[in-house]
Amino acid sequence: MKIETDWHIHSHNSCDAASMKMPEIIEACRKMGIVKFGVTDHFNTRINMPDIIASRKEYLENRIDGFHFGIEVSCVSKWEIEQIGKGLYQDAVYGIREGGPAWCELAIDITAEQLETLGVEYVIGGTHWPLYVEWKTKALIMDYHRQNMFLANHPLITIVAHPWWFHAKYWGKYVDKYQPWFEDFRVIPSSMHDEFADAVVKNNKIVEINLHAILLHPAYPEKFKMQYIEYLAFLKSKGTRFAIGSDSHQPYNLDFEKAGQMIEKAGIKQQDLWSVD
Ligand SMILES: [Zn+2]
Ligand SMILES: [Zn+2]
Incomplete structure (x- = not known):
């Protein structure tokens, strides 16, 4: 499959290590034959609002067809939102990752x-x-599944x-290498994939096929990637639609051809891919 869309690109306005200016994003996409694409900078909490305002301004100055x-x-x-609302943790640009109550109410x-x-x-x-x-x-699997389900059910989430x-x-640092599910993806119960796919389809959500952070992740084991392709094939069999996202933080250095072949292996075709109307 030839990859021609990319809905997940970070600009230098993002709170993390992203470095591209909007004209660089446009140029990178043009070079790689990406004809429809979008910039998506990080918004962990309201602390990141100035980043998004800056991103929007720069986007408007550089807007072209397909962008x-x-x-x-x-x-x-x-809990986190309440803490920040009280004026605490004002330097938590990456969110408050510790100290809250486990299994607490989720939010964006x-x-x-x-x-x-x-x-x-x-x-x-x-x-x-x-x-x-x-x-x-076990706890990490339950927590990640709970978060994924929350997003799949949230009215403001597209993808x-x-x-x-x-x-x-x-x-x-916190877990052994290849833990929690990179040694064997089957450690995640298939009932969770079922539940997730059902919610995605019912709520008309799109599932991202992430290139840099998953399919082409330099540190993820090959076995995991093969199992992930099977997972994508399973989601497709349930009627899921997908969006391609490079998750690029730097100018493109991704093997789009290889990624396209992996996506094909999952049986996913152009008509299964989402695009902004
Ligand atoms: Zn992300
Ligand atoms: Zn990202």
Whole structure:
């Protein structure tokens, strides 16, 4: 499959290590034959609002046909939003990742009105870190599944980002290498995949096929990637639609051809892919 869309790209306005200016994004897409694409900078909590305002401004100055404006929100907790609302943790640009109550109420920290004011055309929602549960495989699986389900059921989310992505920086620090599910993806009960696919289809959500952070992740084991392709094939068999997202933070250095072949292996075709109308 030839990849011609990319709905997950970060600009230098993003709170993390992203470096591209909007004209660089446009140029990178043109070079790689990406004809429809969108910028989606991180919004973990309201602390990141100035980043998104800057991103929107720069987008409007560089807007061309086929280039769209989105946002990547994190699943966070009500507790976290309350803490930030009280004026605590004002330097938590990456969210408050520790100290809250496990299994607490989940949330995203943006409203429909704010999205409209910002001109956001679509919202990617991602599970980015565990919410205060034990760093044990079973608890992490339950927590990530709970977050993915929350996003699949949330009215403001368009695309569920990178299901089961897990930051490799946690390996060796909080969990063993290839834990919690990279040694064998089957450690996740298939009933969870069923439940997720049902919610996605019922709520008309889109599932992201993430290139840099999953399919082409340099540290993820090949076996995991093969199993992930089977997982995508399973989601497709349930009627899921997908969006391609490179998750690029730097100018493209991705093997789009290889990614296209992997997506084909999952039986996913152009007509299964989502695009901004
Ligand atoms: Zn993400
Ligand atoms: Zn991202």
